[in-house]
Amino acid sequence: MLSKTARVLLLTAVAPVTWGTTYLVTTELLPPGRPLLAGVLRALPAGLLLLALVRVLPRGSWWWRATVLGTLNIGAFFALLFVAAYRLPGGVAAIAGALQPLLVAALATVALRERLRLRTVLAGIAGVVGVALVVLTAQARLDALGVAAALAGAGSMALGIVLAKRWTPPASPLATTAWQLIAGGLVLTPVALLVEGPPPALDAPAVGGYVYLALVGTALAYVLWFRGIAALPAASASFLSLLSPVVAVLAGWAVLGQALTPAQLLGVAVVLGAVLAATRATLRSTTNAQPPVAAPLRGGSRPASVCR
Known part of the structure; x- marks a missing residue:
């Protein structure tokens, strides 16, 4: 039977x-040619739907905190991803995004006092190598602004x-x-109209x-994502993001009939190994302790005393 921590990891x-x-x-x-429109139509309707379900508005400092988080995780991230996608091959942008777990691990040591383990650093490096094997092509070319945007996007979400x-x-x-989806969608809307038009x-x-x-x-993905972030060590949760480019390549193979090279198959194995190595420590550390329990998926607010 799976532990509570394992179930949270799988849901995340x-x-x-x-x-x-x-x-x-x-x-x-x-x-x-409408990636910013896609970002707006993903974020705003999903955020409004969730808000209609819970009917809870931010209070106090959470008005600006939700705006900051929505900008970092949604608005700025989607906009920077747009710049990177237009100026870089998709593989190069994906590799820059694969640096996110390492950035999260570094930031978490300062802001959250999470211990930076050698295993985490090695798993992060392996994750970058694995993603490179999965998505990088010999025709890839670098562009300074595109690389900067891709790195800034990874840093924003980290x-x-x-x-x-x-x-x-x-x-x-x-x-x-x-709150975050609405804030991010509102930040992204004028950018989308300015760049892409109506x-x-x-x-x-x-x-x-x-x-x-x-x-x-x-809606579903970000609820599970933020729920997992609240319950798991930040570094462990961030490694799960490496699954995204792997799934993208496998979906292309399964649905579109795109061929998989031996290097890509090796990359998939390396990425999965990196994710398992980074999350196994979390599972082990909670075997003999009370595992983190994610907040329930329901509306309503906690007591005001928890607000900081």
């Missing part, structure tokens, strides 16, 4: 797994993860996720794609 892993399907949905269903862990949530994961007419496949991304790839 659902988030990057669903994010790994984003590329397939985007290329096959959505209008081309800082967002650490702050989300440091700041004690005043409400359930449903509520705090709703939304185009959408056909049925595009509507279905946006609905999937909003409900599954955003």
Whole structure:
């Protein structure tokens, strides 16, 4: 029987797994050249839906904290990802994103006083190598601005993860996720209108794609993601994000018939090994102790005394 910690890890892993399907949905269903529109239509509807379910608004300092977290995890992250995607091959951008667990581990030692273990550093390096084997092609070219945007995007979400862990949530994961998605969507909306212009007419496949991304790839995924961050060490949770590029490549193979090279298969094995190495310590450390229990997935707020 799985421990509570193992169940939290598996549920948290659902988030990057669903994010790994984003590329397939985007290329096959959505209008081309509209990544910022996709970000807005993912974040805002999902956030408003969750807010309608919980009916809990931020209080006190959580008005600005939710704005900061929403900007780091959603608004700025999506915008920087857009710049990186347009100026870099997808493989190079994915490798830069794979640095996120190492950035989280470094930040967590300062902000959360989590111990930086050699195992974590080695697993982080292995994760970067594994993602490179999975996604990098011989035709990849570097662009200074694109690399800077990709690294800044990884740094933005890494800082967002650490702050989300440091700041004690005043409400359930449903509520705090709703606040972040709405804040991030509002930050991203003017950028999308300025860069991409008004939304185009959408056909049925595009509507279905946006609905999937909003409900599954955003509402469900981010609730599970932030729930896991609250319950797990920040460094361990961040390693699960390495599953996203692996799922993207496997989805292309399974659905689109794209071939997998021996190097990609080796990369998949290396990434999975890195994730297991980084999370196994968390499982071991809670075997003889009370495992972290995530907040329940329901509305309502905690007592005001927990607000910081």
